[in-house]
Amino acid sequence: MSSSSIRVGLPVNEELDGGQAGALAAVALALRRDLTLAFRRPAQLLQPLAFFALVTMLFPLAISPQLAQLRLVAPGALWAGALLASLLALDFLFRDDAQDGTLEQYLLSGQSLTALLFAKTAAHWLLTGLPLALMTPLAAVSLGAPASALAAIVAAVLLGTLTLSLLGSIGAGLTLNIRRSSALLSLLTLPLSLPVLIFGARATQQAIAGAAVLAPLELLAALAVLGVTLAPLAAAAAVRISLE
Amino acid sequence: MDFTWFHRLGSPPHVYGLAQRLTPWLGWSAALLIAAGLYGGLWLAPPDYQQGDGFRIIYVHAPSAWMSLMVYVTMALAAAVGLVWRIKVAHAAAAACAPIGASFTLAALATGALWGEPMWGTYWQWDPRLTSELVLFFLYLGYMGLRAAIEDPQRADRASALLAVVGSINVPIIHYSVTWWNSLHQAPSVMRLARPAMPAAMLVPLLLMLLGFTLLFGALLLVRLRAEILTRERGGAWLREVLVP
Amino acid sequence: MREFLDMGGYAAFVWPAYALTLAVVIANVLAARRALRRAQLLGRRRLSARGEGA
Numbered sequence: 334m335s336s337s338s339i340r341v342g343l344p345v346n347e348e349l350d351g352g353q354a355g356a357l358a359a360v361a362l363a364l365r366r367d368l369t370l371a372f373r374r375p376a377q378l379l380q381p382l383a384f385f386a387l388v389t390m391l392f393p394l395a396i397s398p399q400l401a402q403l404r405l406v407a408p409g410a411l412w413a414g415a416l417l418a419s420l421l422a423l424d425f426l427f428r429d430d431a432q433d434g435t436l437e438q439y440l441l442s443g444q445s446l447t448a449l450l451f452a453k454t455a456a457h458w459l460l461t462g463l464p465l466a467l468m469t470p471l472a473a474v475s476l477g478a479p480a481s482a483l484a485a486i487v488a489a490v491l492l493g494t495l496t497l498s499l500l501g502s503i504g505a506g507l508t509l510n511i512r513r514s515s516a517l518l519s520l521l522t523l524p525l526s527l528p529v530l531i532f533g534a535r536a537t538q539q540a541i542a543g544a545a546v547l548a549p550l551e552l553l554a555a556l557a558v559l560g561v562t563l564a565p566l567a568a569a570a571a572v573r574i575s576l577e
Numbered sequence: 578m579d580f581t582w583f584h585r586l587g588s589p590p591h592v593y594g595l596a597q598r599l600t601p602w603l604g605w606s607a608a609l610l611i612a613a614g615l616y617g618g619l620w621l622a623p624p625d626y627q628q629g630d631g632f633r634i635i636y637v638h639a640p641s642a643w644m645s646l647m648v649y650v651t652m653a654l655a656a657a658v659g660l661v662w663r664i665k666v667a668h669a670a671a672a673a674c675a676p677i678g679a680s681f682t683l684a685a686l687a688t689g690a691l692w693g694e695p696m697w698g699t700y701w702q703w704d705p706r707l708t709s710e711l712v713l714f715f716l717y718l719g720y721m722g723l724r725a726a727i728e729d730p731q732r733a734d735r736a737s738a739l740l741a742v743v744g745s746i747n748v749p750i751i752h753y754s755v756t757w758w759n760s761l762h763q764a765p766s767v768m769r770l771a772r773p774a775m776p777a778a779m780l781v782p783l784l785l786m787l788l789g790f791t792l793l794f795g796a797l798l799l800v801r802l803r804a805e806i807l808t809r810e811r812g813g814a815w816l817r818e819v820l821v822p
Numbered sequence: 823m824r825e826f827l828d829m830g831g832y833a834a835f836v837w838p839a840y841a842l843t844l845a846v847v848i849a850n851v852l853a854a855r856r857a858l859r860r861a862q863l864l865g866r867r868r869l870s871a872r873g874e875g876a
Contacts, residue, residue, distance in 0.1 A: 528754035630830030637843035800854040804861035
């Protein structure tokens with residue numbers, strides 16, 4: 334994700350060239366590259382997580398220290414926090430690669446841009462959404478959620494953040510060349526993310542109440558499937574438009 | 578079947594001339610229909626047995642809401658055409674739609690709030706229709722924001738076109754999710770436009786207003802379309818003919 | 823007439839709604855015309871600049 338991509342030992346051009354690599358290998362390569370580069374900048378990975386923790390902390394301080402009351406707002410607080418943290422993290426999805434020309438290489442490589450961008454988005458989710466989901470039990474318990482609810486909540490956040498990363502990749506692709514595009518990116522991504530918020534908060538609410546979580550979880554899964562199939566296509570179109 | 582007329586719609590000078598000629602017709606027809614609708618709605622239509630004279634807000638709220646949706650669909654279609662077939666005029670049309678749609682969405686939200694307070698005791702309600710309308714407003718803002726943020730005009734056209742198309746795919750999903758969310762919380766639907774057996778005296782002015790506003794959109798679109806076409810033209814003798822006299 | 827203006831007691835809601843919608847319509851008409859005028863002005867400037875250059 335930084336201009337040190339050359340030194341990673343993954344020569345982008347040669348290995349991605351058309352016939353030789355094959356789409357799956359290219360995807361694996363792109364995924365490995367992004368993960369490797371990301372771990373060189375641990376601070377960048379921790380920021381969204383710290384942000385999420387802080388946002389969740391805001392609610393008890395702003396509302397009430399009483400767990401009984403917090404339990405009511407827990408779904409909203411968790412998902413608002415997860416959504417905002419994901420938006421924050423979107424900044425580094427394409428930015429560095431756009432700046433150092435790697436995205437252009439991907440575009441020219443002859444490999445499917447859709448597949449490569451899916452790889453980048455998947456890597457991004459593994460680095461942001463997954464840790465966020467793993468952190469959620471802590472946040473949820475701090476907001477009064479019972480331990481029995483945690484499994485469902487983590488499942489919901491896993492699915493939700495995946496969809497959020499995918500949706501965000503579209504906006505990120507559209508705003509590649511725009512300076513200081515964070516606010517605009519949020520404005521573009523948030524309306525698209527509302528269904529995730531609605532179903533995710535509902536799943537969380539049901540889990541806390543001990544009621545049936547299957548319906549909202551299934552809806553979240555459906556959104557994720559829709560996202561996986563359609564979002565990379567749109568993101569690829571967006572990147573093409575921004576780079577042409 | 579001769580499709581020349583269709584192909585000519587891709588030609589900026591042709592569309593410009595057509596727009597110039599059509600605008601007065603659309604504009605004055607709209608004015609007439611809206612005047613008739615206002616007269617019918619404010620004077621002729623009897624007061625509603627439940628809402629009294631307050632129901633008359635429908636004659637401005639329904640057309641505004643209709644505009645907000647119709648304009649978005651038009652914008653998305655024009656954007657799709659521009660994206661797929663790379664037709665400049667289509668992009669110009671999409672750009673022209675946005676400010677019109679956004680302003681009427683705002684009008685729909687505001688008139689909806691003014692209707693909601695006396696009728697249902699609250700200015701705002703998170704019901705499917707109003708919530709989706711609010712989201713639509715943000716979709717318009719995002720579209721206009723993206724256009725404004727990209728310097729290269731062609732890239733701005735194409736990027737915002739993609740956004741419009743992606744957004745339009747999402748509108749049904751968003752509407753469904755909000756409806757689903759509402760059904761859980763048993764929130765009542767605020768506005769019921771399909772009122773059972775609305776008497777003709779009430780219905781006819783409504784239809785006149787809806788049609789009048791649609792024609793108004795046509796006129797506004799054509800004026801803005803001309804402006805957008807001009808900003809996209811680099812050369813061409815037709816410009817001299819059109820601009821100089 | 824007074825009855826009409828009173829709108830059965832709902833005047834405070836009905837008239838602002840109408841006024842607001844009317845304002846939006848008028849604003850749209852004015853803004854569209856202004857956009858066209860500006861585009862025509864810029865177009866003329868571009869033409870004359872090119873004319874002088876040629």
